[in-house]
Amino acid sequence: MSSRESFIRVVRRSQTFISILLFLIVFFICWKFTNFDITQVQISIWGKEGILGRVWNTAVCTFAISIFLNSILYLRNNLRIKFRNIFYLLFTFVSMCLFTVGFFNMDWGAIHNYSAGLYFFFYPLTIFLFTHLNRKYLTYKDWLHNVILSVGMAVIPMIFISLFKGMAIAEISHTILVIIYNIKLSIGD
Numbered sequence: 001m002s003s004r005e006s007f008i009r010v011v012r013r014s015q016t017f018i019s020i021l022l023f024l025i026v027f028f029i030c031w032k033f034t035n036f037d038i039t040q041v042q043i044s045i046w047g048k049e050g051i052l053g054r055v056w057n058t059a060v061c062t063f064a065i066s067i068f069l070n071s072i073l074y075l076r077n078n079l080r081i082k083f084r085n086i087f088y089l090l091f092t093f094v095s096m097c098l099f100t101v102g103f104f105n106m107d108w109g110a111i112h113n114y115s116a117g118l119y120f121f122f123y124p125l126t127i128f129l130f131t132h133l134n135r136k137y138l139t140y141k142d143w144l145h146n147v148i149l150s151v152g153m154a155v156i157p158m159i160f161i162s163l164f165k166g167m168a169i170a171e172i173s174h175t176i177l178v179i180i181y182n183i184k185l186s187i188g189d
Contacts, residue, residue: 005077012073016186019066020179026059038168044112047105060102067182068095074185080137090126094119120174124153127181145184153177 030046031038047056071091075084097119104111131138131146138146156177157170164170 008073008077012070013186015066016070016182019062020182023059023063023179026055030056036168037166038172039164039166041166041168042106043168043171044101044106044116047102048107049105053105057102057105061099064095064098064102067098067178068092070182070185071095074188081134082137083133086133087126087130090122090129094123094126097122120157120171123174123178124150127153142188146181149177149181149184153181 030052033052034046047053075081075087097115100115101112106112127146127150131143135143153174157174160170160173161167
């Protein structure tokens with residue numbers, strides 16, 4: 001491995017872990033200070049107004065950029081991956097959807113809600129398609145983990161949506177699986 005590839009790997013891992021840590025810290029700060037019952041609301045409500053809203057939305061945008069960088073660098077650095085151009089586009093699309101969710105808070109209505117819906121639908125679908133189309137080129141362990149994570153991202157939030165009035169628990173479960181997937185991407189190669 002060249003020094004350039006080592007440097008890219010270190011940068012990718014560092015930015016992934018820093019952005020995840022930042023996101024989690026902001027998540028817990030917002031949860032603590034807003035006193036919203038997360039079984040009754042969307043977590044996007046934290047980004048609706050005030051300084052806390054700007055901090056929350058900035059964390060969401062930062063997380064979207066991290067997902068983008070992590071995915072693109074993973075694809076670029078793994079020669080065994082096929083259909084790269086399709087997945088460059090798909091991972092860029094889901095990252096842009098999440099960035100739009102953070103950039104346009106709930107006051108923007110349709111833009112925020114459609115972007116969130118596209119993100120929650122297309123992220124697990126993208127991972128599933130990536131895994132399915134590259135099944136010959138992934139190790140069995142990577143294939144299995146990716147299938148479990150992508151199916152979990154689609155199914156577990158749906159279960160929680162039916163159990164709670166608000167969508168926050170479903171969004172949190174999805175986000176936890178996204179974090180696990182991005183950690184897996186950043187440490188794998």
